[in-house]
Amino acid sequence: MKLLVLNGPNLNLLGQREPDLYGHETLADIENTLRRQALDNGIEIDFLQTNHEGELIERIHAARQESDAIIINPAAWSHTSVALLDALNAFEGQVVEVHLSNIHKREAFRHHSYISARADGVIAGLGSFGYQAAMEFLLR
Numbered sequence: 001m002k003l004l005v006l007n008g009p010n011l012n013l014l015g016q017r018e019p020d021l022y023g024h025e026t027l028a029d030i031e032n033t034l035r036r037q038a039l040d041n042g043i044e045i046d047f048l049q050t051n052h053e054g055e056l057i058e059r060i061h062a063a064r065q066e067s068d069a070i071i072i073n074p075a076a077w078s079h080t081s082v083a084l085l086d087a088l089n090a091f092e093g094q095v096v097e098v099h100l101s102n103i104h105k106r107e108a109f110r111h112h113s114y115i116s117a118r119a120d121g122v123i124a125g126l127g128s129f130g131y132q133a134a135m136e137f138l139l140r
């Protein structure tokens with residue numbers, strides 16, 4: 001399996017940004033944990049974090065030929081982006097949506113995610129374990 005892990009805007013600040021909500025681990029910490037989990041399970045893994053919506057969309061387009069499954073934390077674009085939903089609707093593999101925080105316990109504008117209309121599974125509020133749980137789901 002070739003797994004693609006995508007992270008949206010401001011997640012490059014993990015560890016510094018609102019740690020009470022998003023934790024103290026850096027994105028590099030999270031990616032390193034996932035890299036080890038992937039190695040232990042014999043799967044290829046690739047990562048992209050971007051603050052540019054078009055770059056994320058174009059990486060999803062490329063994944064149509066390159067990746068078997070996607071784990072995505074769309075961050076704020078969860079709540080705004082039909083374009084990102086449309087890109088994921090053009091991807092035929094499994095998609096798991098991850099949110100570090102429980103978006104349903106937060107501001108009302110975070111309660112809806114456009115991406116959930118495409119996701120095969122949605123994980124929210126488990127912190128960085130959500131990414132690991134998503135990989136376990138895809139490996140089952």
Ligand SMILES: O=C(O)[C@@H]1C=C(O)[C@@H](O)[C@H](O)C1
Nearest residue numbers: 010073075076099100101110
């Ligand atoms: O919990 C998270 O990982 C999500 C991350 C963000 O940056 C927010 O904009 C989302 O609303 C929640």
